[in-house]
Amino acid sequence: MPKTVKLMQGNEACTAGALAAGLKFYAGYPITPSTEIAELCAEELPKIGGKFIQMEDEIGSIAAIIGASLTGKKSMTATSGPGFSLMQECLGYASLCEIPLVIVNVQRMGPSTGMPTSPAQADVMQARWGTHGDHPVIVLAPGNVRECFELTLRAFDLSEKYRVPAIVLTDEVIGHMREKVELPDPADVKPVRRAAPKSPAGYKPYAVESDSATPLMAPFGEGYRWHVTGLFHDESGFPSNKPEVADKLLRRLMAKVEKNAADIEDYATESLEDCDIAVISFGSSAMSSLSAVRRLRKEGKKAGMLRLKTIWPFPETVVRELAGHAKTIFVPEMNLGQLALEVERVVGCRSRVVRVGKVNGELFRPEEIYNAIMGAK
Amino acid sequence: MRVEFRLSGSGGQGLLLAGIVLAEAAILEGKNAVQTQSYGPEARGGSSKAEVVISGDDIDYPKATDPDFLLALTADAYRTYGKLQGKGLIIVDSSVALDPAITARTVALPILDTAANAVGKKVVANIVALGVLGGLSGVVGSSVLETAVLSRVPKGTEELNLKALRAGLELAAGAKAKA
Numbered sequence: 001m002p003k004t005v006k007l008m009q010g011n012e013a014c015t016a017g018a019l020a021a022g023l024k025f026y027a028g029y030p031i032t033p034s035t036e037i038a039e040l041c042a043e044e045l046p047k048i049g050g051k052f053i054q055m056e057d058e059i060g061s062i063a064a065i066i067g068a069s070l071t072g073k074k075s076m077t078a079t080s081g082p083g084f085s086l087m088q089e090c091l092g093y094a095s096l097c098e099i100p101l102v103i104v105n106v107q108r109m110g111p112s113t114g115m116p117t118s119p120a121q122a123d124v125m126q127a128r129w130g131t132h133g134d135h136p137v138i139v140l141a142p143g144n145v146r147e148c149f150e151l152t153l154r155a156f157d158l159s160e161k162y163r164v165p166a167i168v169l170t171d172e173v174i175g176h177m178r179e180k181v182e183l184p185d186p187a188d189v190k191p192v193r194r195a196a197p198k199s200p201a202g203y204k205p206y207a208v209e210s211d212s213a214t215p216l217m218a219p220f221g222e223g224y225r226w227h228v229t230g231l232f233h234d235e236s237g238f239p240s241n242k243p244e245v246a247d248k249l250l251r252r253l254m255a256k257v258e259k260n261a262a263d264i265e266d267y268a269t270e271s272l273e274d275c276d277i278a279v280i281s282f283g284s285s286a287m288s289s290l291s292a293v294r295r296l297r298k299e300g301k302k303a304g305m306l307r308l309k310t311i312w313p314f315p316e317t318v319v320r321e322l323a324g325h326a327k328t329i330f331v332p333e334m335n336l337g338q339l340a341l342e343v344e345r346v347v348g349c350r351s352r353v354v355r356v357g358k359v360n361g362e363l364f365r366p367e368e369i370y371n372a373i374m375g376a377k
Numbered sequence: 378m379r380v381e382f383r384l385s386g387s388g389g390q391g392l393l394l395a396g397i398v399l400a401e402a403a404i405l406e407g408k409n410a411v412q413t414q415s416y417g418p419e420a421r422g423g424s425s426k427a428e429v430v431i432s433g434d435d436i437d438y439p440k441a442t443d444p445d446f447l448l449a450l451t452a453d454a455y456r457t458y459g460k461l462q463g464k465g466l467i468i469v470d471s472s473v474a475l476d477p478a479i480t481a482r483t484v485a486l487p488i489l490d491t492a493a494n495a496v497g498k499k500v501v502a503n504i505v506a507l508g509v510l511g512g513l514s515g516v517v518g519s520s521v522l523e524t525a526v527l528s529r530v531p532k533g534t535e536e537l538n539l540k541a542l543r544a545g546l547e548l549a550a551g552a553k554a555k556a
Contacts, residue, residue: 007401007410032418116418177439178397178412180404284439291438366438 008181010148010174011036014078014104015044016183017152021191024050024073027064029057029083032116033172034106037078058083062090062103069099070228072219074156074191078104081123082113084130091165092131093230095253098163098206098215100194102155105167106175107283107334109361118361119172121283122335127167128312134250136257138166138264139312141282145179151309157192158264162256163214169311171334173284173363200224207235212255257313266309267318271297275304277373278326278351280319280343282308284363285332291366296373303373314342323347328376332356332369379432380516381441381465384506385458386450388416388425391503394529396427398507402517402525403431411439424453431516446514447481448506449473450488459483468509484513484556486548492541501541504530508545513553519546 008016015037018026026041042052051068055061058079065075079087084105094101107123109115123130127139138158140151148170155166197203197216205226208215218224227237232246240246257264270290272278277296281289286307296303306322308315319342322329329351331340337355344353356372358364382399384392396412403410410431417423428441445465449455452473459467462481469475471487486509492502504526511522522542530538 005404007397007404007412117416173413173439176414178400179436179439180409287438294437363440365440365442367442 005180005182007178008145009036009176009178010142010145010170011078011106011176012040013145013148013181014152014168014170014175015040017149018076018102018156019044019048020149020186020189021153021156022074022193023076023156024048025065025068025075026050026077027053027055027061027068027075028077028079029055029061031080031083033108033119033175034078034080034104036175037104037106041076058086059090062087062094062101065101066090066094066097066099069101070220072222074100074160076102076104078106080106080108080116081110081120084123084126088126088130091137092133092135094165095131095135095137096230096232097228098217098253099165099228100156100159100163100217101165102152102159103165103167104152105169107169107171109359115361117172119284119363120334120359120361121171121285122338122359123169124311124333124335124338125341127169134254136162136164136253137312138162138164138257139169139310140166140266141169141309141311142174143268143283143286143307143309144174145177146181147309148174149181149183153189153191154266160192160194161214162260163194163217164256169283171283197224204235205237206233206249208252211252212259213252214256261313262317264310264313265315265317267315268307268309270305272304272306272322275302276325276327277301277303278306278322278329279303279332279369279373280306280308280322280329280339281332282311282339285334285358288364288366289332289369292369292373295366295370308339311339314346316346319343319346323350326351328352328354330354330356330369330373330376332358332364332372334358334363379430379434379436380446380514381444382429382431382446382448382510382514383441383444383458384427384429384448384510385454386425386448387454388423390425390450391500392425392448392450392506393427395503395507395510396429398504398522398525398529399429399510399517400431401529402511402521403429405521405525406517408433409436411436413439424457426454426458446510448510450502450506455479466513468513484552486552488545488548491544491548496537496541496544498537501538504538504541505545505548508542508547509549509552512546512549
């Protein structure tokens with residue numbers, strides 16, 4: 001099939017990316033502004049032998065996709081802030097039990113029920129630390145409709161490769177925006193699948209060859225027996241209270257993401273090389289930011305843009321390099337300084353970091369970012 | 378060149394669909410287009426706004442900043458967005474009383490009435506409005522608009538919607554002749 005060019009919505013592109021990755025199971029509870037993803041999965045999955053279930057709530061939704069993933073099916077749910085809050089307990093379970101799954105969080109204004117139809121980007125820290133305990137997680141942030149396709153597909157690939165839950169963090173603007181998208185030829189898409197053991201004989205579900213490695217995952221229903229528990233467990237999967245087992249397991253879980261950060265981190269840059277004013281942003285705020293940066297460049301200012309496509313693990317290397325030459329780094333985001341905290345941590349005192357927050361339920365206008373940059377003293 | 382449209386009115390009038398069709402028509406002509414929306418929590422009623430940005434170049438910021446064309450189908454929408462209108466044209470439904478405090482260039486056209494009486498169904502006012510926007514802006518050709526309408530409207534309503542589109546294009550042609 002040739003490439004197709006069409007007018008596509010962000011949420012529609014997330015669904016298309018998931019289907020291209022091999023999505024076979026969706027369980028969810030519809031919530032604005034993510035509902036189109038559920039609607040489209042309900043329409044498309046039965047056509048390819050997949051399953052769609054509307055659950056009683058978001059706790060049930062993530063529990064159901066955990067179960068489906070254990071049988072070997074690629075599984076996803078989509079939600080927004082209130083539902084994402086309910087999913088946190090099971091998100092920790094999936095992290096500890098190393099169950100691949102994808103959650104799309106189309107962010108809206110919070111906390112609580114907030115403003116259901118208004119965009120925000122205030123779940124950055126929740127996506128990283130929403131569930132209790134140290135745990136690995138991967139968070140990707142599309143900056144346009146095409147990337148909704150690409151990064152949802154990539155979220156599946158990374159989740160399968162490292163057996164870590166992957167979150168696609170979009171927002172109401174990106175989710176509902178429609179733009180021209182060129183989708184790849186399906187024959188060119190080579191989705192990653194979790195590595196499976198060769199035979200049930202002697203299978204140890206959590207045995208690995210190195211400290212940062214991902215164990216082989218056997219699908220339920222194909223003759224393998226293994227135990228899945230949210231208690232700390234040894235290589236057999238059965239609970240263990242031994243300090244050395246707990247320490248080894250948690251350090252390995254974290255190392256899967258930390259030691260493979262270079263593989264996971266992704267970002268886009270514009271005019272970054274010679275800039276002394278840098279803007280770091282993501283998602284829809286990055287569109288307004290880019291417009292402001294281009295205006296500054298036209299006016300002869302040395303402005304540049306770093307747009308993060310991977311939020312967690314936080315792309316430290318590129319931010320650290322930037323701190324070497326940009327005098328001031330602006331961080332526009334639709335919250336009161338969540339990504340900026342990470343930028344400040346990495347940059348230290350080598351550059352000045354200026355938080356540019358907006359929390360009225362509207363996307364930045366480019367001149368607001370321009371004015372923040374021009375007005376900074 | 379960047380051309381910005383803001384379509385405003387009340388939820389349920391189908392302005393979002395009109396915006397989608399306009400963006401799709403632009404893409405069919407090989408241009409770039411981005412369509413965004415904002416709306417309240419109500420399923421119908423409440424205020425509704427769709428925006429379309431069309432350009433031959435890359436579009437970074439997806440929303441309208443200084444719309445070249447503002448469509449207002451209700452008095453509320455006219456008063457809210459008319460005040461913000463700068464260089465661009467306001468296209469307001471004839472049923473709305475004009476406010477002397479709103480000074481942007483304005484044309485009043487019987488969009489709702491044309492849908493209800495000339496075309497015969499008031500639900501197609503959005504497509505009449507689309508014809509008006511397409512005709513006045515000239516940013517997309519009428520045959521491409523027809524193709525885009527046909528690809529997005531429900532089956533069985535094609536003829537009705539084409540009639541509505543043509544009625545809107547005629548309203549635009551009339552307004553241009555007068556200007």
